Amino acid sequence: xxxxxxxxxxxxxxxxxxxxxxxxxxxxxxxxxxxxxxxxxxxxxxxxxxxxxxxxxxxxxxxxxxxxxxxxxxxxxxxxxxxxxxxxxxxxxxxxxxxxxxxxxxxxxxxxxxxxxxxxxxxxxxxxxxxxxxxxxxxxxxxxxxxxxxxxxxxxxxxxxxxxxxxxxxxxxxxxxxxxxxxxxxxxxxxxxxxxxxxxxxxxxxxxxxxxxxxxxxxxxxxxxxxxxxxxxxxxxxxxxxxxxxxxxxxxxxxxxxxxxxxxxxxxxxxxxxxxxxx
Numbered sequence: 001x002x003x004x005x006x007x008x009x010x011x012x013x014x015x016x017x018x019x020x021x022x023x024x025x026x027x028x029x030x031x032x033x034x035x036x037x038x039x040x041x042x043x044x045x046x047x048x049x050x051x052x053x054x055x056x057x058x059x060x061x062x063x064x065x066x067x068x069x070x071x072x073x074x075x076x077x078x079x080x081x082x083x084x085x086x087x088x089x090x091x092x093x094x095x096x097x098x099x100x101x102x103x104x105x106x107x108x109x110x111x112x113x114x115x116x117x118x119x120x121x122x123x124x125x126x127x128x129x130x131x132x133x134x135x136x137x138x139x140x141x142x143x144x145x146x147x148x149x150x151x152x153x154x155x156x157x158x159x160x161x162x163x164x165x166x167x168x169x170x171x172x173x174x175x176x177x178x179x180x181x182x183x184x185x186x187x188x189x190x191x192x193x194x195x196x197x198x199x200x201x202x203x204x205x206x207x208x209x210x211x212x213x214x215x216x217x218x219x220x221x222x223x224x225x226x227x228x229x230x231x232x233x234x235x236x237x238x239x240x241x242x243x244x245x246x247x248x249x250x251x252x253x254x255x256x257x258x259x260x261x262x263x264x265x266x267x268x269x270x271x272x273x274x275x276x277x278x279x
Contacts, residue, residue, distance in 0.1 A: 001040040004272035009039040011246035016135020018254035020142035027138045030091040037084025042106030044077030049110045095137040102130040125158030155186035160238040171226040203256045207248040214241040236278045
């Protein structure tokens, strides 16, 4: 399930919830539970569909190592996705619809999208953009008015996904260039969202600075060397730093301390990253 990654999905929800101006604690709990199932299920099916390839490239993963069977993994993944949609539907029909779209997008990526060098990153980015939309759906009207906020995570994850294609055998200059374009687009989107909120942009400045600090070094080394080991380090840093990106967005809409609370998710994410795989 990539537990550390699931925590980053929680940050998406908190950012979307803040952008929506939501205040219902029950809805927040339901959406956090929903994204746990959706993200966890999506990652499980990623391993199911990649079982044969992982037997060659990643034999240490649960299915090729024999720790769990494909049948059990498929059942568990289906259960997680179903529970995720159920919790979202309990929040509202709009949330349920967004959850269905998120789950479907994840399955399309796992089965087909990841194998396409251009559409694959967009597909994975869509999954994360929809996840932030799930947070926005806490207030149904916000989904229609604040959807551009989701472009921040869509572009960001599309960039990381483009780069991650070189995690095993090393990257290419073309893939690195595409990743750079996506990431610059994401940073521009964050700045655009922050500036659109007037003076509240100041709340996002420290979090945005931290984001640049966290990803600049690893990504520059990966882009320069295209070495598989450097790419893995950059991808891991990028995934965990999604929490910092979401903290930036959250701070703009709900204030500095709300952003700081989102940023605290970095602590359990880092702890889990030391115990479980991130990529």
